[in-house]
Amino acid sequence: MQIIESNSNKKIKELAALQRSKKERTQAGLFVLEGDRIIRDALATRKDLVDNVYVSVSYASEKGVPTDNAVVVADSVLSHVCETVTDQGILATVREEPLLRNEEELMTKDRVLVLEDIQDPGNLGTIIRTAEAAGIEAVIMSSGTADIFSPKVVRSTMGSILRVPFTYSPDIKKTVECLKKSGHVVYAAHLKGAADMRKTTFEARRAIIIGNEGRGISDPVAELADIRVFIPMQGEVESLNAAVAAAILMYHI
Amino acid sequence: MQIIESNSNKKIKELAALQRSKKERTQAGLFVLEGDRIIRDALATRKDLVDNVYVSVSYASEKGVPTDNAVVVADSVLSHVCETVTDQGILATVREEPLLRNEEELMTKDRVLVLEDIQDPGNLGTIIRTAEAAGIEAVIMSSGTADIFSPKVVRSTMGSILRVPFTYSPDIKKTVECLKKSGHVVYAAHLKGAADMRKTTFEARRAIIIGNEGRGISDPVAELADIRVFIPMQGEVESLNAAVAAAILMYHI
Numbered sequence: 001m002q003i004i005e006s007n008s009n010k011k012i013k014e015l016a017a018l019q020r021s022k023k024e025r026t027q028a029g030l031f032v033l034e035g036d037r038i039i040r041d042a043l044a045t046r047k048d049l050v051d052n053v054y055v056s057v058s059y060a061s062e063k064g065v066p067t068d069n070a071v072v073v074a075d076s077v078l079s080h081v082c083e084t085v086t087d088q089g090i091l092a093t094v095r096e097e098p099l100l101r102n103e104e105e106l107m108t109k110d111r112v113l114v115l116e117d118i119q120d121p122g123n124l125g126t127i128i129r130t131a132e133a134a135g136i137e138a139v140i141m142s143s144g145t146a147d148i149f150s151p152k153v154v155r156s157t158m159g160s161i162l163r164v165p166f167t168y169s170p171d172i173k174k175t176v177e178c179l180k181k182s183g184h185v186v187y188a189a190h191l192k193g194a195a196d197m198r199k200t201t202f203e204a205r206r207a208i209i210i211g212n213e214g215r216g217i218s219d220p221v222a223e224l225a226d227i228r229v230f231i232p233m234q235g236e237v238e239s240l241n242a243a244v245a246a247a248i249l250m251y252h253i
Numbered sequence: 254m255q256i257i258e259s260n261s262n263k264k265i266k267e268l269a270a271l272q273r274s275k276k277e278r279t280q281a282g283l284f285v286l287e288g289d290r291i292i293r294d295a296l297a298t299r300k301d302l303v304d305n306v307y308v309s310v311s312y313a314s315e316k317g318v319p320t321d322n323a324v325v326v327a328d329s330v331l332s333h334v335c336e337t338v339t340d341q342g343i344l345a346t347v348r349e350e351p352l353l354r355n356e357e358e359l360m361t362k363d364r365v366l367v368l369e370d371i372q373d374p375g376n377l378g379t380i381i382r383t384a385e386a387a388g389i390e391a392v393i394m395s396s397g398t399a400d401i402f403s404p405k406v407v408r409s410t411m412g413s414i415l416r417v418p419f420t421y422s423p424d425i426k427k428t429v430e431c432l433k434k435s436g437h438v439v440y441a442a443h444l445k446g447a448a449d450m451r452k453t454t455f456e457a458r459r460a461i462i463i464g465n466e467g468r469g470i471s472d473p474v475a476e477l478a479d480i481r482v483f484i485p486m487q488g489e490v491e492s493l494n495a496a497v498a499a500a501i502l503m504y505h506i
Binding site for chain 2: 133134233248
């Protein structure tokens with residue numbers, strides 16, 4: 001068994017590049033997944049997604065290799081390419097393309113979440129995780145949304161990235177128009193909404209739009225929505241964190 | 254008017270120390286607040302809290318000094334002690350002590366939130382912000398909870414730190430016992446709770462406990478709760494982000 005012992009090994013350099021840069025990820029069509037449980041789950045249920053698995057020497061000696069063609073790497077070298085502080089000695093390169101669904105297919109679903117320009121990776125990952133728990137069937141993101149394959153987003157999804165169907169839309173206005181045509185009632189979370197969330201009846205076939213952390217949903221998109229809903233707020237709070245607002249709305253419905 | 258032009262000025266070194274270390278904050282009894290709007294609000298409504306205000310030369314020439322005894326600092330020196338990337342040219346040192354309420358006083362409130370060992374500063378700040386919006390009247394934190402006066406928590410509260418009454422409890426188990434004695438029904442958010450949030454009736458005089466991100470509420474505290482509630486989750490999600498779970502529960506009630 002050959003063990004990679006150097007940070008300047010070609011494969012290790014490729015891993016570091018995938019962790020660092022969206023451009024590198026897009027060119028390779030790969031992103032990096034970290035963590036024992038999630039990688040074993042992926043190998044068991046979505047083997048088609050997994051490109052390569054890397055384990056540290058310690059991991060291999062304690063738990064064995066999770067797949068025959070896993071690459072064994074010196075502990076310090078694996079730590080070097082892990083984003084998490086407490087790395088578990090295992091990471092995998094995963095294919096992006098099969099996870100990026102076809103937009104028309106997503107529009108056949110009843111419970112759709114639309115994200116416009118969510119910027120913070122932690123917020124995006126948390127929203128994907130909460131969306132799965134709330135039973136959202138499809139997530140469509142504007143092209144200005146953070147890269148879902150970046151390490152911090154992947155980590156914040158806690159595995160939901162492999163399970164929630166999602167895609168990016170090149171034209172989010174057109175997406176909302178298409179959703180309306182396909183029978184969805186479109187609700188926009190809006191600070192100046194006319195409808196109090198608590199007094200709003202939500203249709204079974206629906207799309208909810210959540211906007212950017214700072215400026216909310218853009219006017220052209222908000223105008224397309226059937227109903228602009230607001231989340232009631234007490235005190236002098238001006239707005240809620242985007243992931244929190246999304247969670248409250250998804251769960252309220 | 255004297256302008257501080259050096260990073261090694263005594264006041265600037267003190268500011269840097271307050272930003273960096275909990276020990277320094279506790280010793281001085283001060284923390285740092287950043288941002289134009291929030292500092293002007295504090296000066297208008299809670300002048301007793303404000304120790305000192307520091308503005309950059311640019312800020313002073315554009316907007317004037319917000320208070321007579323504000324200290325003017327070279328732009329680069331102020332940036333040096335700002336935690337936010339896009340600093341607004343103004344920060345203030347604020348007294349911790351008047352913000353730390355008396356625990357018995359907080360127990361007279363009807364809607365209490367108890368936090369046990371929330372570790373992530375972003376989560377803690379977001380919970381405080383959401384708590385204000387949800388009408389929580391008191392937040393009691395275990396001593397193992399992150400430092401609410403650390404820069405990242407302060408920033409994530411978006412000003413709510415000055416408005417939501419809170420304190421730290423040296424013994425969170427005793428706190429929960431006292432809450433029960435003072436007539437609160439205590440609800441613990443628990444993954445293995447017996448009560449579905451949607452089917453639970455929440456009493457007007459109540460305390461909600463939210464636990465640590467990784468391990469949830471400790472067993473001794475969970476056992477003290479009157480009712481352990483769970484948030485229903487679909488898919489294969491194992492848990493929700495702590496700030497999200499807190500938000501869903503607070504708003505559901």
